[in-house]
Amino acid sequence: xxxxxxxxxxxxxxxxxxxxxxCELDYTERFLRRKRLTTVSGAAFVVDxxxxxxxxDGDALELDTGVLVQIAARDEALYKISGESLVRLAWHxxxxxxxxxxxxxxxxxxxxxxxxxxLEHLGATVEPITAPFTPEGGAYGHGRTHSHEHVAxxxxx
Numbered sequence: 001x002x003x004x005x006x007x008x009x010x011x012x013x014x015x016x017x018x019x020x021x022x023c024e025l026d027y028t029e030r031f032l033r034r035k036r037l038t039t040v041s042g043a044a045f046v047v048d049x050x051x052x053x054x055x056x057d058g059d060a061l062e063l064d065t066g067v068l069v070q071i072a073a074r075d076e077a078l079y080k081i082s083g084e085s086l087v088r089l090a091w092h093x094x095x096x097x098x099x100x101x102x103x104x105x106x107x108x109x110x111x112x113x114x115x116x117x118x119l120e121h122l123g124a125t126v127e128p129i130t131a132p133f134t135p136e137g138g139a140y141g142h143g144r145t146h147s148h149e150h151v152a153x154x155x156x157x
Contacts, residue, residue, distance in 0.1 A: 013058030073132035
């Protein structure tokens with residue numbers, strides 16, 4: 001076993017208060033079950049969750065020592081997508097099951113040259129940027145685009 005603190009409890013954004021250490025993870029890294037992580041201050045700990053979980057920017061992990069570790073979305077390579085028909089462009093992104101962060105003026109997707117090229121052919125402006133990535137959740141507002149939580153329904157809320 002490990003001598004490192006263990007995190008087995010997730011507190012969702014807005015459901016925890018107080019001070020916390022910070023752990024920066026990109027979008028892919030925020031989908032985990034069991035993994036050794038390090039805070040920005042260098043403190044190591046182990047995440048050991050009952051099931052694979054998608055952590056969001058602002059969530060916190062509670063260590064077995066009682067310490068909280070806030071999850072922060074780390075900067076990563078993205079494409080900023082804009083154009084006259086943003087809704088149409090968003091449809092094409094969604095049709096390819098590509099995680100997407102949606103704003104009123106632009107879309108953000110992970111840098112993928114194939115998707116970027118397709119969007120340019122549809123009239124989009126594709127600008128490479130580096131920023132935190134917090135895409136929309138899956139069906140019913142939770143989970144990932146490719147989540148397989150088939151038991152979740154609108155009636156569960």
